[in-house]
Amino acid sequence: MSKIAILLPKAYMLEQAKRVIEEDSLDIDILKVIKTPDSVYEARQVVELGAEVILARGVQAAFIRQYTNIPVAELTLTGQEIGLMIASAKKKVPDKKHPHIALIGFKNMFSDMTYADELFDVELKFYNITAIEQAAEKVDLAIEEGADVLMGGDTVNALAAQKGFPGQFIDSTEESIRSAITVAKKMIQTAEAEKNYIAQFETVLDSSYNAILEIDEQKHITIVNKAGEELFRKKAEQLQGAALEKVLPELEQRYMDEVLAGKRDSFMTSVYVAGMPMMLTAAPIQYENQIRGMILSFYRNTATRKNINTEELHSHYLKGYVAHAHFSDLKINSKEMEYCVELSKMYALSRKPVLIIGEEGTEKEILAQCIHNNSSYKAGPFVTINCSGMTEQMQIDRIFGNPNAEDESLKKGALAIGDLGTILISEIEKLSPVCQYRLYRAVRYDSLIQNDLERSQTLDNRIIATTTEDLYKCVQEGCFREDLYYLLNGLTVEIPPLRKRQEDIRAIVEECRVKFTRRYARFPRIAEDAMEALMAYPWPGNEIQLEAFCERMMLTTPKKTITSDFVHFLLDDLYPVQEHKLEDGTTVIYQHPEVARLTELLEKHHGNRSAVAKELGISTTTLWRHMKKYGVVSKYDLT
Structure with missing residues (x-):
C-alpha cells in the first residue's frame, strides 16, 4: 500500500499526477479528486488506508493541516506555471496593454514572483489569505484597488463570477506535481528516520x-x-x-x-x-x-539496608525521635542560603557524617532535620544530643550507652537508639576528649565502646554534627581531635548569618507576621521603612532573635501600621547596645539612632542641655524625658 496519497481539486490535475507516477514508476495508488468542504474527511479516510503523507493544494491543504495531524506536502506553482497563468489572464482583457492582475491565495502556493511585472508587462499584486473566510474580503479589496483580472482557486473564481468580473483559475502542470511528490517522499524518509531514532532511544531508556x-x-x-x-x-x-x-x-x-x-x-x-x-x-x-x-x-542508592518495621517506627514517634522540618518549609530568597540548601540536598543521600557550621540562632537543627527527611534514613529515628552543659560521664551515657544504667535510653545510648536513623550531635566542640575518641571509632570502624570495652556492633546510622566554632582552630589549640575533625569536615555546610542575607530577613518577618496574625488576631501591616530598619539591624541572635522580636512587635504595636520609629523604639528597649564581632576581628557597636544623636549633641555643647534642647527645637523638659527614655547620661553631669 502506498504511503503517499494525492488529493487534488481538479480532474485534469489528477490526470497529470497519474502521468508523473507512470513516467517515474512510483508506488502511489491513492489518488482522488475531492471537494474543499470534504477535504478533512477525505484526508482521514486515506490515513485509515495507510497513507502517511498527503499531497494537496491551496485551501484544501490548509484545511487538512489545520484540522488533522497528518503531514502535508503542498503543490507549489513554479515560475513557469505562474507565467502561463499570467499569459492566460492577459487574454481575458485584450484591450489592456499593461493589465492589473490580482493574485489571491495562500502564500505557500507560489514560488518567487519578484520580477513577474517586468517579465510579463503586467502589474501583478499578491493578496495573501491565511483562511478561506478572507477570500471575499480580498476579492473586494482587489477590485477596489483597480484589478482587471482576479487570479485564484475555486473560491476566488466563484466570487469573481458572482460579481461579473474576469477570473483566472490557478492551473498547475506536471512540473509542480513532480516537485511535490519529491517533497512527500523526503517527508516519509524523514519520518522513517525519526521512527528509527525514537525506537532506538526508547530501547536505551527502557533498558x-x-x-x-x-x-x-x-x-x-x-x-x-x-x-x-x-x-x-x-x-x-x-x-x-x-x-x-x-x-x-x-x-x-x-x-x-x-x-x-x-x-x-x-x-x-x-x-x-x-x-x-x-x-x-x-x-x-x-x-x-x-x-x-x-x-x-x-x-536510587541500592545498597542493602535493614528494614524498619511499623512497630519500631511507631515507637520512635511516641518517644519524640522525629524530624519535622523539610526543605520545602524553608523560606529562602538569598543566593547564599540557596547554595547552602543545594549542598545539603546533595549531601542527603550520602551516609557519611555532615558538619553544619553556623552562629547561634541560625537554622542548624532545622537544616539537619531537612537532611534527615531527604535521606534514606527518613523512616528511622532522629535522635538529638546536645553536648553543652554535660559532664564527660553524662556524654558517654547518652551517646554510647551504659549497660548498668536503669533507664533504657541511657542503657542503649543514642548511637544504638538511632540505628537506621540519624543522630544529631549539637555543639560538638564541647564533646570531651574521651567521647571524641569513642565517636571517631564508632563512625570510622563501627566500633561501639561502652564501659571502656570496645566491641564491634553493626550500626547503620548517620551522624550530623553542628558547631558555632571554627573546629580547625580548636584542633590547633589541642582541644579537638584531628582525626575526628577530618572525618566530619568532608561534608560541610556553613549557614550564613542573617546579616549576610537581608533578603531572608524580609521573608522571615513576613512569615512571622502571618503566623502571629493568626495566633493573636491582630492585623497590622509593616511599612517599608520599618522593614528596611529590620533588615539593617545585624541580628546577632539570627533567626531566633528575629522571631522573638517579631512576636513582641506584633503584640505591642499601638497602631495599624508598624513604622520604623516603633521598630527603633523596640530595638532600643530590648537591645540598648549590641556588640558584634565581624569576621576580621573588629567589634561593631549598635546604638539606637536617637541615642547616638543625643550623645553627639551633648558632646558638642559640653553638656549644656539648654543649648541641646534649643538645637533640637524642644523644651529642656522634653529633652530630659528623651534622655531618660533612652538611658543617655551626659559625662558632664558626672563631674
Missing part, C-alpha cells in the same frame, strides 16, 4: 535502571521510560503532558529554569519520590545551539 523523564522547554513531561513508570506508579500516558512542578512539587523549579536558560550545564540534587530518596540529575537537551528541553535521571 536503563534509572528512571528517566524528558522535559520540554515549558517544563512539561514528554517521555517517560519503564523505570519512570515504576517510580511514579503511573503509566507513561498519565505522566506525558503533565507539568513537572505538579509531578514533583518539592523540586526547586528555579534550578530547572537555570538549566533550561543555559545558566547551568547540569544540576544535581536529592529528592523524595514515592517514599524513596533519589538522586536527581538534570541535563539540557541542546540542538543547533539552542536548549530544547532537558533529561531528568533519578538514581
Whole structure:
C-alpha cells in the first residue's frame, strides 16, 4: 500500500499526477479528486488506508493541516506555471496593454514572483489569505484597488463570477506535481528516520535502571521510560503532558529554569519520590545551539539496608525521635542560603557524617532535620544530643550507652537508639576528649565502646554534627581531635548569618507576621521603612532573635501600621547596645539612632542641655524625658 496519497481539486490535475507516477514508476495508488468542504474527511479516510503523507493544494491543504495531524506536502506553482497563468489572464482583457492582475491565495502556493511585472508587462499584486473566510474580503479589496483580472482557486473564481468580473483559475502542470511528490517522499524518509531514532532511544531508556523523564522547554513531561513508570506508579500516558512542578512539587523549579536558560550545564540534587530518596540529575537537551528541553535521571542508592518495621517506627514517634522540618518549609530568597540548601540536598543521600557550621540562632537543627527527611534514613529515628552543659560521664551515657544504667535510653545510648536513623550531635566542640575518641571509632570502624570495652556492633546510622566554632582552630589549640575533625569536615555546610542575607530577613518577618496574625488576631501591616530598619539591624541572635522580636512587635504595636520609629523604639528597649564581632576581628557597636544623636549633641555643647534642647527645637523638659527614655547620661553631669 502506498504511503503517499494525492488529493487534488481538479480532474485534469489528477490526470497529470497519474502521468508523473507512470513516467517515474512510483508506488502511489491513492489518488482522488475531492471537494474543499470534504477535504478533512477525505484526508482521514486515506490515513485509515495507510497513507502517511498527503499531497494537496491551496485551501484544501490548509484545511487538512489545520484540522488533522497528518503531514502535508503542498503543490507549489513554479515560475513557469505562474507565467502561463499570467499569459492566460492577459487574454481575458485584450484591450489592456499593461493589465492589473490580482493574485489571491495562500502564500505557500507560489514560488518567487519578484520580477513577474517586468517579465510579463503586467502589474501583478499578491493578496495573501491565511483562511478561506478572507477570500471575499480580498476579492473586494482587489477590485477596489483597480484589478482587471482576479487570479485564484475555486473560491476566488466563484466570487469573481458572482460579481461579473474576469477570473483566472490557478492551473498547475506536471512540473509542480513532480516537485511535490519529491517533497512527500523526503517527508516519509524523514519520518522513517525519526521512527528509527525514537525506537532506538526508547530501547536505551527502557533498558536503563534509572528512571528517566524528558522535559520540554515549558517544563512539561514528554517521555517517560519503564523505570519512570515504576517510580511514579503511573503509566507513561498519565505522566506525558503533565507539568513537572505538579509531578514533583518539592523540586526547586528555579534550578530547572537555570538549566533550561543555559545558566547551568547540569544540576544535581536529592529528592523524595514515592517514599524513596533519589538522586536527581538534570541535563539540557541542546540542538543547533539552542536548549530544547532537558533529561531528568533519578538514581536510587541500592545498597542493602535493614528494614524498619511499623512497630519500631511507631515507637520512635511516641518517644519524640522525629524530624519535622523539610526543605520545602524553608523560606529562602538569598543566593547564599540557596547554595547552602543545594549542598545539603546533595549531601542527603550520602551516609557519611555532615558538619553544619553556623552562629547561634541560625537554622542548624532545622537544616539537619531537612537532611534527615531527604535521606534514606527518613523512616528511622532522629535522635538529638546536645553536648553543652554535660559532664564527660553524662556524654558517654547518652551517646554510647551504659549497660548498668536503669533507664533504657541511657542503657542503649543514642548511637544504638538511632540505628537506621540519624543522630544529631549539637555543639560538638564541647564533646570531651574521651567521647571524641569513642565517636571517631564508632563512625570510622563501627566500633561501639561502652564501659571502656570496645566491641564491634553493626550500626547503620548517620551522624550530623553542628558547631558555632571554627573546629580547625580548636584542633590547633589541642582541644579537638584531628582525626575526628577530618572525618566530619568532608561534608560541610556553613549557614550564613542573617546579616549576610537581608533578603531572608524580609521573608522571615513576613512569615512571622502571618503566623502571629493568626495566633493573636491582630492585623497590622509593616511599612517599608520599618522593614528596611529590620533588615539593617545585624541580628546577632539570627533567626531566633528575629522571631522573638517579631512576636513582641506584633503584640505591642499601638497602631495599624508598624513604622520604623516603633521598630527603633523596640530595638532600643530590648537591645540598648549590641556588640558584634565581624569576621576580621573588629567589634561593631549598635546604638539606637536617637541615642547616638543625643550623645553627639551633648558632646558638642559640653553638656549644656539648654543649648541641646534649643538645637533640637524642644523644651529642656522634653529633652530630659528623651534622655531618660533612652538611658543617655551626659559625662558632664558626672563631674
